[in-house]
Amino acid sequence: MGIFFNGFFRFGVVLSILKGGIHMKRLMLMILIATAPLAARDCDTIDDLAQNTDALYREGACAGDGAYTALGLSMLGWGAGLAVGIGVLAAVLHQSTAHSH
Amino acid sequence: MLSFVVILGLFFVPPKDWKKVDSEHLPASVKSGYLCKGEKGFCPSLNLAVEKVKSTQEQYIKSVRKIHELNPQNRWRNLGSFQTTEGDAILTEIDTKNKLGDVRLLQLILVKEGYAYILTASALKEEFGKHCKEFQQSFKTFQIKPESFIVDASN
Numbered sequence: 001m002g003i004f005f006n007g008f009f010r011f012g013v014v015l016s017i018l019k020g021g022i023h024m025k026r027l028m029l030m031i032l033i034a035t036a037p038l039a040a041r042d043c044d045t046i047d048d049l050a051q052n053t054d055a056l057y058r059e060g061a062c063a064g065d066g067a068y069t070a071l072g073l074s075m076l077g078w079g080a081g082l083a084v085g086i087g088v089l090a091a092v093l094h095q096s097t098a099h100s101h
Numbered sequence: 102m103l104s105f106v107v108i109l110g111l112f113f114v115p116p117k118d119w120k121k122v123d124s125e126h127l128p129a130s131v132k133s134g135y136l137c138k139g140e141k142g143f144c145p146s147l148n149l150a151v152e153k154v155k156s157t158q159e160q161y162i163k164s165v166r167k168i169h170e171l172n173p174q175n176r177w178r179n180l181g182s183f184q185t186t187e188g189d190a191i192l193t194e195i196d197t198k199n200k201l202g203d204v205r206l207l208q209l210i211l212v213k214e215g216y217a218y219i220l221t222a223s224a225l226k227e228e229f230g231k232h233c234k235e236f237q238q239s240f241k242t243f244q245i246k247p248e249s250f251i252v253d254a255s256n
Contacts, residue, residue, distance in 0.1 A: 079150030080169075080195065080206060082131055083223035086122070088201055090136055090144040 113220060114242040115147055116235035122148075143201040145224035145232050147239060151216055158212035162191050165210065174198050183209055185243045187218075192240070196226065205229045209240045218245070 115121070115135040122134035134148035154161055162179065169177040176196040183192040190211035197204050203226040211218045220243060222236040
């Protein structure tokens with residue numbers, strides 16, 4: 001329960017930060033999607049953080065931060081967008097992990 | 102009919118102590134990625150993406166510039182030619198902004214034999230100087246090596 005709540009809260013914070021004015025329904029859906037696989041394990045190391053970024057990136061949580069949404073699925077876009085998105089997401093996850101300890 | 106498939110081994114040496122991103126979780130075009138802890142939040146990263154292309158390196162760079170400049174917050178610069186073991190690549194720099202601050206990207210782009218290889222490094226602009234040397238060292242190590250051959254003997 002503790003881990004679940006921790007994961008839920010963490011991703012709620014992350015998604016709120018990353019997506020800002022998202023429609024509530026979509027936000028809740030994304031939180032549920034993002035929380036489910038992560039509730040079972042805690043993000044203690046940067047490896048864990050790195051492993052969990054892609055699902056959120058694909059969901060669009062990082063796409064806005066990457067500022068490369070205009071690229072759509074361009075493979076070039078993945079490289080550049082990923083570099084920015086993964087950096088932001090890993091940082092936010094790392095901060096929220098650090099705060100929870 | 103026999104057919105041969107060459108699996109290309111794409112290779113570069115990341116900076117020391119950087120953590121590899123689990124490749125299962127990367128988009129298909131991104132072949133490998135590495136992260137390190139940032140001093141001020143944003144985590145510097147390095148990744149290698151591959152795209153099948155029909156254009157020349159020069160045309161490709163023009164398209165890249167166009168795409169990056171679609172976002173008025175981006176500033177794109179061609180830093181010139183960069184020698185790798187696979188040939189002369191083009192080094193470009195993109196400055197962009199996000200919620201954690203100003204971010205600088207270095208992209209090394211090499212178009213060779215119908216493929217564009219894109220090495221992207223990123224860090225906060227204020228921390229970029231600290232990582233710049235290791236990014237360039239990693240870029241220099243980029244190689245494409247035929248790793249293995251698969252013989253498909255099925256009809």
